[in-house]
Amino acid sequence: MRRLLPVLLLVLSLAGCTDASTTAAQAAPQPITAGDSCHVCGMLITEHPGPKGQAFLDGADAPRKFCSTLELFVFLAQPETASRLSHAYVHDIGVTTWGTPADEAFIRADEAWYVVGHDRRGSMGHTLASFADRDDAEAFRREHGGRTLAYADIDLDLLGRLGRGEVSHGAGAPNHAGMAQHDGSDDSR
16 A cells, blocks of 8 residues: 555656646637638638637647637537547637737636627627626626626527527526526616
């Protein structure tokens, strides 16, 4: 047992180092250029308004780029993507413009706040407005309608409703985490 303890401690410390180096080595967001097309729909990304996204898969040097946060989340929701995802980025609309979001405004998607059901449109119609700061998300929601959600609250049901245009200005989010189900009314809580 005495010989096993040092070996176990060494293995655990090496595993901790591996996790830290993996996190530190995560690739930074890449600029979106005029020739970049959306990984999902093929549209030219810079020709459309609204927040964009990028996803880095394990072992890939270059990100997959998306013309909207909705397209990014549709990609992230795929089972074959979830198991290979390293990290993803979205634009922080709290510090950049809706029409042409700046490359310097990318933030980690899993740390962002999102507003759905607002009155702004992206490349594919409705998209998720993304923010680093919850207060910025709430200010946007008060001005443009909708609901504020955390990354973990975005699920396939919501993405399907967004894609079908069933979440409109002032509409609610899916019925989970204490949120109201969309009933067609203008609920701007």
